[in-house]
Amino acid sequence: MASGGGWRGYAVCAGVVVVVLATTGVWNPFPKLWSWLDRSEPIAPGAAQWQARLGGTPRSITIADDAVVVEYRTSIEAYGVGAGVRLWKSDADWSAVAGTGANTVVVTGRLLTKGYQVLDPRTGAVRRADSAATAVWTYTNAILDLHCADAGCELTAWDPRGNAPLWRVPSPSLGFVLDGDNPDLPGTRPLTGGQIDDRIAGPTLMPALLGLPDDDHVRIVDTAAGKLVQTVAQGTEHRVAVAGGRVLTVTGQARDGTCYYHVAATAPPSTDPVWQRDVNLRTADDGAGCRQDRDPVGGDDVVLGVDPVGQQVLIAAHDGRELWHGEPGERVLAVDDRYAVVRDADGQTARGRSFARGGSGWRRPIGPGTQAALTPYAAVLVEPKAARITAVSPGTGAVLAQVQTGAKPYATGPGGLVLVSGRELAYVPFTVDRAG
Known part of the structure; x- marks a missing residue:
């Protein structure tokens, strides 16, 4: 017992000596010790081109041309795609990317503060600034901003790098x-x-029609002509969604202990239906009195629904064509305007389907619980139980990248994929040419 107490005394004395030496600047082992304890582990071993330690937990990440833009709660920073070198940092509460290729910009602003800035993604330099807008929307071909005052509101469209x-x-x-x-x-x-x-897919093309919510109405804007074309009413039994250049009015009625749904699509300013059908676009839960509280799933021109017997169906929003009708047990994992990723009824196979070609394009085995996303550059499959992420060509199924990792995919670009685990970010390049 005495011997044990002696060793404890020596340990305490040694600790006191180390603290004194560190505080007086003679010798400080703590930074190296902390660096050893806090060292980064590869999150995409054998596949990442580079890995960087982030300054905090990211809210969003977007690839903007040759920069990776990371949004935190109170700041924005950008890393070079090639080597992961930090390019710039800016104080802001939110950011979004607009444009594509060399026409890409980063839009930033402050919460509860009017106005925004348009920055160059490579340097962070301010290209244009606004001091009055309350809201901003970013697309591959435009920036929209909204100004509201006592006299009313005004929606303005800009080219991403334009000044007029x-x-x-x-x-x-x-x-x-x-x-x-x-x-x-x-x-x-x-x-x-x-x-x-x-937000893994990044910005999309500005749709032909936009809806601005106004209490129990939706104001419809034609973005090609740049004019307000219609005002549509909606209530508890009706939900308005704008897709494929059409105004979709979803009606849900409770009868016989369930909800019955009807969808009518119109082309403003006309109120005559272009198409209509009985289909559930999953805008409500049956157990909530058929109250519709969410938008349908899909791309701009493709919506996912469920037919009266519970089988999934994909519908072209502009003309109501049935693009795919699932068999019992089949489920759509991801969908955009060009493709869908469908899980077979056995849960062990994923199929890529091209709407342009009208059929299945590729098949590959998947593990239980597989999730998917479609982006302009890749179909991303995440198998949580196998800790595996695979990016394939959405058209051909050719493997672009495959990584054994538990990280989360945050963004894709023409040349690669961004993964995040905790405060670690890794850039994984695609290894074959993207086809389809």
Whole structure:
């Protein structure tokens, strides 16, 4: 017992000596010790081109031309795609990417503060600034901003790198304030999974029609003509979604202990249906009195529904054509305007389907619980139980990258995939030419 107490005394004395030496600057082992304890482990071993330690937990990540833009709670920073060198950092509460290729820009702003800045993704230099907009939407071919004052609101479209408006659309004051970057508009929502970031596909093309919510109405804007073309009413039994250049009015009625749904599509300013059918676009839960509280899943021109016997169906929003009708047990894992990834009824196979070619394009085995996302550059499959991520060509199924990792896919670009685990970010390049 005495011997044990002696060793404890020596240990305490040694600790005191180390602390004194460190505080007086004579010798400080703590930084090296902390560096050893906090060293980074590869999150994409054998596949990553580079890996970087982030300054915090990212809110979003987007590939902007040859930069990887990381959004935190109160700041934005960019890394070079080639080597992962940090290019710039800026204080901001939100960011979004607009444009494509060399026309790409980064839009940043502050919460509860009007205005925004348009930055160069390589240098962070300010290209254009606005001091009055309350909300901004970013697309591959445009930036939209909304200004509201006592006299009303005005929606303005800009080329991503332009300095002169493309058009302006006045509108009466909206019923509530839209602010920040890309606030929700009546449309469709992406289909991914909890292991994949919802914004992995990056910005999309500005749709032909946009809906601005205004209490119990939706104001429809024609983005090609730059004018307000219609105002549509919606209530508890009706939900308005804008997709494929059409206004979809989904009606849900409770009868016989279940919900019955009907969808009618119109082409503003006309109110005559272009197409209509009985289909559940999953805008409500049957047990919630058929109250519709969410947008349908899909791309801009493709929506996912369920037929009266519970089988999934994909519908072209602009003309109502049935693009795919599932067999019992088949489920859509991901969908956009060009392709769908479908899980077979056995749960062991995923199939890629091309809407242009009208049939299945590729097949590959998958593990239980597989999730998927479709982006312009790759179909991303995440197998949580196997800790594996695979990126394939959405058209041919050719493997672009495959990584054994438990990281989460956050972004894709023409040349690669961004993965995040904790505060570690890795860039995984695609290894074959992207086809389809």
